Amino acid sequence: MDVNDFPDDLVQTQAAWNTTYQALAAPRPRDTTALRRRLLLLSVRLWWHPYWETVPSVPAARVELRLLARDRAAVRAA
Numbered sequence: 174m175d176v177n178d179f180p181d182d183l184v185q186t187q188a189a190w191n192t193t194y195q196a197l198a199a200p201r202p203r204d205t206t207a208l209r210r211r212l213l214l215l216s217v218r219l220w221w222h223p224y225w226e227t228v229p230s231v232p233a234a235r236v237e238l239r240l241l242a243r244d245r246a247a248v249r250a251a
Contacts, residue, residue, distance in 0.1 A: 177228065177234050177237055177238070179224065179238055179241065180222075180224055182222075183219070183222050183224050183238065184238065184241060184242055184245070186215055186218050186219055186222070187219060187238050187239060187241075187242035188242045188245065188246060189211075189215055190212065190215040190216065190219060190242075191239075191242055191243060191246060192246075193208055193211050193212045193215060194212060196208055197209065197212060
């Protein structure tokens with residue numbers, strides 16, 4: 174897989190999306206309405222980020238971004 178140079182704000186938004194999704198997926202989450210709204214807002218920011226206009230293969234880059242954000246979160250947790 175090619176290494177993309179993702180903007181920091183895009184990686185941070187993906188990490189926030191992952192965290193929000195995990196909070197919503199937890200058993201008996203609190204304040205589900207706020208979590209769903211946040212997830213929707215973050216999804217829109219991710220989808221329409223200007224970076225995607227510069228990438229030749231957007232689907233592959235989106236997968237790589239998700240993996241990068243997940244790996245960074247795992248390193249921080251360790």
